[in-house]
Amino acid sequence: MAKCVLVSGGAGFIGSHVTVELIEAGYDVVVADNMSNCDMTCFEGVQKIIGRKLPFEKVDFCDAVATDKLFSDYKIDAVIHFAAFKAVGESVEKPVRYYKNNLGSFLNVLEAASAHGCHNVLFSSSATVYGEPDKVPVTEETPRKPATSPYGATKQMCEDILNDVVKATAGTEGEIRGILLRYFNPIGAHPSALIGELPRGVPNNLVPFITQTAIGKRACLSIFGDDYPTPDGTCQRDYIDIVDLAQAHVYAVRRMLDGKMEKGCEVYNIGTGRPVSVLELVNAFEKVNGLKLNYKFAPRRAGDVTAIWADPSLANKVLGWTAKRSVEDTLASAWAWEKHIAGK
Numbered sequence: 215m216a217k218c219v220l221v222s223g224g225a226g227f228i229g230s231h232v233t234v235e236l237i238e239a240g241y242d243v244v245v246a247d248n249m250s251n252c253d254m255t256c257f258e259g260v261q262k263i264i265g266r267k268l269p270f271e272k273v274d275f276c277d278a279v280a281t282d283k284l285f286s287d288y289k290i291d292a293v294i295h296f297a298a299f300k301a302v303g304e305s306v307e308k309p310v311r312y313y314k315n316n317l318g319s320f321l322n323v324l325e326a327a328s329a330h331g332c333h334n335v336l337f338s339s340s341a342t343v344y345g346e347p348d349k350v351p352v353t354e355e356t357p358r359k360p361a362t363s364p365y366g367a368t369k370q371m372c373e374d375i376l377n378d379v380v381k382a383t384a385g386t387e388g389e390i391r392g393i394l395l396r397y398f399n400p401i402g403a404h405p406s407a408l409i410g411e412l413p414r415g416v417p418n419n420l421v422p423f424i425t426q427t428a429i430g431k432r433a434c435l436s437i438f439g440d441d442y443p444t445p446d447g448t449c450q451r452d453y454i455d456i457v458d459l460a461q462a463h464v465y466a467v468r469r470m471l472d473g474k475m476e477k478g479c480e481v482y483n484i485g486t487g488r489p490v491s492v493l494e495l496v497n498a499f500e501k502v503n504g505l506k507l508n509y510k511f512a513p514r515r516a517g518d519v520t521a522i523w524a525d526p527s528l529a530n531k532v533l534g535w536t537a538k539r540s541v542e543d544t545l546a547s548a549w550a551w552e553k554h555i556a557g558k
């Protein structure tokens with residue numbers, strides 16, 4: 215019988231792509247989401263891609279009773295926890311909201327998983343835990359830096375919570391094994407253009423801002439800072455294709471479910487290992503899609519790190535996963551998705 219994976223926050227950007235990859239790899243999936251930051255577009259897109267209906271549960275993971283019920287209603291073998299708020303700037307303005315939601319929901323998931331014999335928990339962490347690194351690329355051993363936002367703090371705290379729970383439950387009936395995936399910058403959309411990123415309001419992230427500018431929803435892209443100590447003066451990041459990133463979850467879940475883990479809690483960087491500057495990304499977008507983007511240079515954005523990219527060799531070696539898609543193909547997919555939602 216196929217193993218069942220619960221995807222919390224499964225109607226969102228990353229969760230919907232992960233759902234597709236899990237189904238294609240032969241897993242059963244239960245998608246649960248409170249729909250606080252998305253609509254049904256991506257969940258419907260997922261069903262179109264896989265050609266069938268999927269179980270969907272509207273659950274707020276901050277509700278402990280509802281979370282527990284989900285684990286009684288389904289026999290869940292592994293849970294991938296995405297359900298969280300993710301806007302860095304908003305987290306600075308509304309820290310209580312972020313701590314309550316992002317920590318509360320994860321604690322409920324851990325409690326219910328442990329109580330119902332679901333031993334495998336994968337947490338969606340972020341490169342944000344490294345802060346401004348002293349050395350790039352960063353490995354999993356690179357020390358974490360103090361968080362620069364409540365959002366980043368919740369990622370660090372959830373990492374610590376999972377580590378503590380793994381230690382405390384080792385050898386017990388409610389044993390939890392954990393995998394932390396630290397994502398770099400996920401971009402792009404599914405090649406079908408049926409699912410992708412759907413930011414509410416003005417996008418914070420670079421690629422949705424680029425595609426919205428190209429389609430005419432925004433007048434002009436501001437490139438934040440041209441005087442960083444990088445080759446072209448703009449910040450460098452590790453942009454990873456969303457489908458590549460989603461596939462990393464399949465490798466990680468398989469490792470857990472096949473009993474291959476060597477430690478109770480394992481951590482992997484999920485990135486390409488390639489630094490790309492903001493300007494290089496803009497140029498690549500223009501070139502691959504054959505268009506000109508209206509952009510200007512603007513002052514630095516508070517809180518941005520100069521340069522960060524992954525050393526993904528641990529995930530390459532241990533999980534057997536590697537990012538495959540070029541940044542050009544990914545930017546073409548992001549543009550196809552923007553045109554799809556604009557009905558063009």
Ligand code: UFG
Nearest residue numbers: 340341342418419420421423436437438449451492515518
């Ligand atoms: N940028 C612009 N103009 C924009 C938006 C972004 O120039 O309109 C620049 C930023 O200054 C930065 C780069 O594009 O140099 C990437 O910015 P994003 O907002 O797309 O991504 P970040 O690297 O800031 O943030 C991402 C995730 C966060 C995570 C963070 C740190 O979105 O969730 O990485 O790991 F916390």
